[in-house]
Amino acid sequence: MRILVCVKRVPAPGARIGISDDELDVDSTHLGFTTSPHEECAVEAAVCLVEGAEEGGDVVVLTAGPPAAEEQLRYAASVGATELVLVPIHGGGSWDPQATARALTDCVTALEAQDGPFDLILFGNESADAGGYQVGVRVAHALDRPMVNGAKSIEYSDSVVVVRRATDRGVEIYEIPTPAVVGVREGINLPRYPTMRGRLASKKITITTFDTFPEAGGLQRRRLHRPAETASEPIMLGGGPDAASAVVDVLEELGLT
Amino acid sequence: MSGPVLILCEHDGGVISPELEQILTAGGRLAQRLDAPLEAVLVGAEEAVVGALAGRGVQVVHHVAHPELLDYGPAAWGAGLAAVIEGCGPSAVLALGTDRGNEVMAHTASRMDLPLATNCVEVTPAIPWTLTRVQWGGSLLEDCTLDTDLPLLTMARHVTEPDPPNSGPAPLLRTWSVELSAAELAGQVQARESVEQGVTLATAAVVVSGGRGVGSAEGFTVLEDLAGLLSGRVGCSRAVTNNGWRSHTDQVGQTGTRIAPELYIACGISGAVQHWVGAMASKRILAVNTDPAANMVVKADYAVIGDLHEIVPAIAAEIRRRRSG
Numbered sequence: 001m002r003i004l005v006c007v008k009r010v011p012a013p014g015a016r017i018g019i020s021d022d023e024l025d026v027d028s029t030h031l032g033f034t035t036s037p038h039e040e041c042a043v044e045a046a047v048c049l050v051e052g053a054e055e056g057g058d059v060v061v062l063t064a065g066p067p068a069a070e071e072q073l074r075y076a077a078s079v080g081a082t083e084l085v086l087v088p089i090h091g092g093g094s095w096d097p098q099a100t101a102r103a104l105t106d107c108v109t110a111l112e113a114q115d116g117p118f119d120l121i122l123f124g125n126e127s128a129d130a131g132g133y134q135v136g137v138r139v140a141h142a143l144d145r146p147m148v149n150g151a152k153s154i155e156y157s158d159s160v161v162v163v164r165r166a167t168d169r170g171v172e173i174y175e176i177p178t179p180a181v182v183g184v185r186e187g188i189n190l191p192r193y194p195t196m197r198g199r200l201a202s203k204k205i206t207i208t209t210f211d212t213f214p215e216a217g218g219l220q221r222r223r224l225h226r227p228a229e230t231a232s233e234p235i236m237l238g239g240g241p242d243a244a245s246a247v248v249d250v251l252e253e254l255g256l257t
Numbered sequence: 258m259s260g261p262v263l264i265l266c267e268h269d270g271g272v273i274s275p276e277l278e279q280i281l282t283a284g285g286r287l288a289q290r291l292d293a294p295l296e297a298v299l300v301g302a303e304e305a306v307v308g309a310l311a312g313r314g315v316q317v318v319h320h321v322a323h324p325e326l327l328d329y330g331p332a333a334w335g336a337g338l339a340a341v342i343e344g345c346g347p348s349a350v351l352a353l354g355t356d357r358g359n360e361v362m363a364h365t366a367s368r369m370d371l372p373l374a375t376n377c378v379e380v381t382p383a384i385p386w387t388l389t390r391v392q393w394g395g396s397l398l399e400d401c402t403l404d405t406d407l408p409l410l411t412m413a414r415h416v417t418e419p420d421p422p423n424s425g426p427a428p429l430l431r432t433w434s435v436e437l438s439a440a441e442l443a444g445q446v447q448a449r450e451s452v453e454q455g456v457t458l459a460t461a462a463v464v465v466s467g468g469r470g471v472g473s474a475e476g477f478t479v480l481e482d483l484a485g486l487l488s489g490r491v492g493c494s495r496a497v498t499n500n501g502w503r504s505h506t507d508q509v510g511q512t513g514t515r516i517a518p519e520l521y522i523a524c525g526i527s528g529a530v531q532h533w534v535g536a537m538a539s540k541r542i543l544a545v546n547t548d549p550a551a552n553m554v555v556k557a558d559y560a561v562i563g564d565l566h567e568i569v570p571a572i573a574a575e576i577r578r579r580r581s582g
Contacts, residue, residue, distance in 0.1 A: 013495075013511065014529035017397060026397075037512045098372060126359075128511065128531075129393055133359035133375045133411075134366060137331075141367035146332065146444050149360050164450070166506060167356070168459050169269055171450040172329070176443060186512040187498070187505025218372030218385075223400040224392065234544065234554060240563035241571035247543065248575045250559055254541065256463055256487055256520055257576055 001057030001156070003046040004111070004118040006104055006136070007039040007076065009069040010129045023223045025093060026129075035072045038124030042184035044191040046122055047080035049156055058082045060111065060118070064103050065089055070207060077202035078194035084207045085111065094130070098217025101138030107210045108143065120161065121181045125150055140181035148174045149183035259293040261317070261345060265338060265352035265361060266299045266310070269329065273309050275460075278419035280353040283412045285314045285420065291382055293348050297428070300337040300361075301326045304430060311427035318428045319345070323437050329357070330445035333437050335364025340435045342369070347407070349382070354411040366409050374403050376413040394511035394534030415517045415538035456490055458507065462519045463489030466509055466536070467497060470525020470546065470565055474502040479569045480524060486576050492516065494532045510535035524565040528553030545569065 011017055011031040018027035035043070043061060050057040061076040063069045064087040073084040087107050089095060095103060112118060121143075123136030133149075140147035150165040156178070163174045163182055194202070237246040251257045264284035267274040281295075288295040296317040297310055307318045321337035338361060342350060350365070352358035354376040366373035374380075378398065379389040386403040391413050403410075458464065465484040467477055477491060484491045492509040493502070509516055510532045521539035526532060528544075528551055536542065537556075544557035545565045554560045561568055 013531040016530060017393060019397070096372070098370075101367075130399075131376060131392060131394065132373075133354075134363035134373055137360070137363035138367045141364070146440055147364075148444070149331065150356055167269075168457050169449075172446045173448040173450065174444065175447045187508065190499070190501065218404040219374050220402050220404065221399055222387075222402055225398050225400070227395070227398055232558070234557040234560040237543075237559050237561045239561065241567045243561040243563070243568060244571035244575040247559075247561060247568075247572050248579060250543070251487070251520070251576070252579075254520060257579070 001050055001053045001055060002060070002116065002118045003049060003057065003120045003122060004060045004062060004108065005039065005042050005046045005076070005081070005122045006139075007043065007061055007063050007072055008036045008124070008127045008129075009033050009063060009065045009072045010036045010127060013037060013128050019224050019226065023225065024221060025224065033068070033071065035075060036124050036128040037186045038126065038128075038184055040191045041186050041188050042122040042124055043076050043079060043081060044189045045154055045184055046120070048189065049120070049154065051080075053156075060085060062087065062104065062107060064095065064100055066092065073207055074202045074205070075194065077205045078198040079192055080198070084205055085210060086207050087210050087212060095214065096217040096219050097130075097132040097134045098138065098219070099214040101135050101142065102214035103212045104135065104139050105142040106212045106214070108139065110210060117179055119159075119178045120156065121145070121179070123181065123183045125183045125185045136181055136183045143181070145179050145181050146176040147181040147183070148176060151182050151184050152188050154182055154184070154188070259291045259348040261294045261296040261347050262288040262291060263319075263341065263345070263347040263350045264295065264297050265350070265358060266297045266306075266318070267353065267355065267357055268299065268302045268306060271302045271306055273306060274353070274355070276353055276355065276414065279414065279417045280351060280358075280412060281313045281315070282419045283417040284351045287349060287351065287380065287382070288314075291348050296345070296347075298338055298341050300334045301329070304432070307430050308427055312422040312425045314423075314425060315428040317431055319431050319433055321433045321435055323435055323442075325442050326437065326445065328446040330441065331357075331360045332364050332444045333441040334361045335368060336437055336441050337433070337435050338365045339368045341433055342407070344433065349408045349410065352411045354413045358411050362409055362411050371407055371409055372403055372405050373409045373411075374401060375411045377410050378413050378416050380408070380410055393530065394515075395537060396530045396534050414515065456488065458490050458492055458509070458514045459516060461490040461516075463487040463522070464492045464509065464516055464518045464539075465489055465522045465524065466492035466494065466526060467524045467565070468494040468526030468532070469496040471497065471502070476566065477503065479566065479573070483522070483569055483573045486573055489518070494526050494529075523553050523557070524569060526553050527551045528556060
């Protein structure tokens with residue numbers, strides 16, 4: 001079984017993110033970077049599927065990003081990825097969703113021409129930073145494959161993938177034939193931590209570079225900025241358990257008790 | 258007059274999304290600016306749903322039907338929406354930035370090779386269109402241009418305050434029979450499991466959430482108790498799910514559930530960006546934390562400083578005391 005996972009290097013979630021002087025990008029000077037959370041789970045899901053497959057298989061991890069995205073590829077290898085591919089974005093910045101999808105589609109087509117088709121291509125549900133909610137769908141359409149997003153579980157057998165996804169009204173179950181594309185949601189698993197052996201092995205894997213220069217799409221960034229902060233001080237209801245009475249006064253005021 | 262502003266009418270098995278009002282309002286405002294009619298697209302639901310759109314300023318409902326389209330299917334809905342777009346030449350197409358809204362619009366955009374701007378908070382029709390959309394779940398904003406003759410947009414949730422309905426007439430119904438490929442039909446929901454009854458994290462009026470400060474899975478018992486008293490739900494931060502204390506279905510945050518309750522009680526949560534963007538649509542926030550400088554405390558409406566393990570049970574006890582009194 002062959003699975004491709006597309007990941008994105010993003011600033012670590014939780015950090016306060018600054019903006020560069022030209023307002024076109026985040027200020028990466030003091031930022032740590034990581035793999036976008038949904039995609040970290042997608043890598044884990046792929047590794048689990050291959051580990052569970054009788055015939056074994058390969059987990060290829062692909063990213064479009066700056067040369068520094070090597071860090072996220074090697075991390076993926078330290079937790080079980082077997083092949084690493086970088087589509088470099090030269091000159092900094094990022095691609096718009098259409099350009100990203102075009103580049104990834106070109107790369108997937110080339111990888112499949114060389115080593116055979118992928119049974120599954122996994123994406124994260126959406127990237128933590130840009131949150132475009134579309135690159136995976138666009139790649140699936142370009143490759144003429146079925147796509148299900150928001151996966152909270154993936155089962156694979158006999159060329160069929162069963163995907164479960166949670167909604168407000170329960171769990172939806174999809175069954176699509178492979179080759180297929182699936183968007184993974186955090187919560188599908190708890191990603192493993194790299195072992196020392198994994199870390200050492202990940203340093204030795206060769207990263208394949210695939211150069212492509214996709215046509216830009218119609219959505220273009222002009223400026224990044226921060227939402228206006230509401231400068232309100234919290235109302236202090238007290239300290240310790242003695243504040244309970246003041247809290248319940250507020251609950252009553254709001255009509256919630 | 259310009260071509261219509263089309264909005265995607267989300268429903269689940271014919272039950273209209275409770276959030277539909279947001280996109281009706283956003284679509285109506287854009288239609289006014291463009292001097293265009295507001296029209297809705299309904300894929301696969303019973304025609305009876307059309308009545309629910311009366312008094313909402315919608316002039317026409319385009320109902321997309323196919324005998325084998327029995328449930329939600331992302332590709333099929335995307336194809337249905339694309340068919341209506343090709344047939345009626347809209348000025349713009351809007352959906353709400355829900356999981357489904359974003360997904361269906363992504364399928365339509367892919368089919369038609371058009372750009373798509375998701376989770377917009379502001380759009381300005383011009384040549385080219387300009388818009389502001391959320392990044393990082395709302396902690397940053399991105400101003401963009403959208404260079405296309407047909408803007409496809411999703412509007413961020415909880416941004417448009419809905420206008421109340423008026424006494425206007427029910428819209429006209431126009432039915433479209435679309436051709437769907439075998440693959441598009443196969444992409445429908447095949448089965449459903451365990452439909453949850455009662456309040457969910459996304460719909461609860463009160464959410465009592467715990468973070469790293471709760472300390473353990475057992476530590477959530479006091480939060481469960483308080484949530485139960487307030488008919489609310491328990492939520493948690495990403496640190497909690499990463500520690501395995503609670504299931505990811507309880508996680509509030511950018512990669513969990515985005516909530517908008519009347520009151521959010523955040524206990525022992527520092528308020529990292531990832532968490533904050535999931536909770537910031539709450540009408541009011543009460544932070545319980547040992548650290549008065551914690552981000553969650555600073556951004557809250559109300560704060561109690563101290564140990565949640567003492568404070569939360571005391572609040573529950575006070576509610577019980579007043580109820581019995």
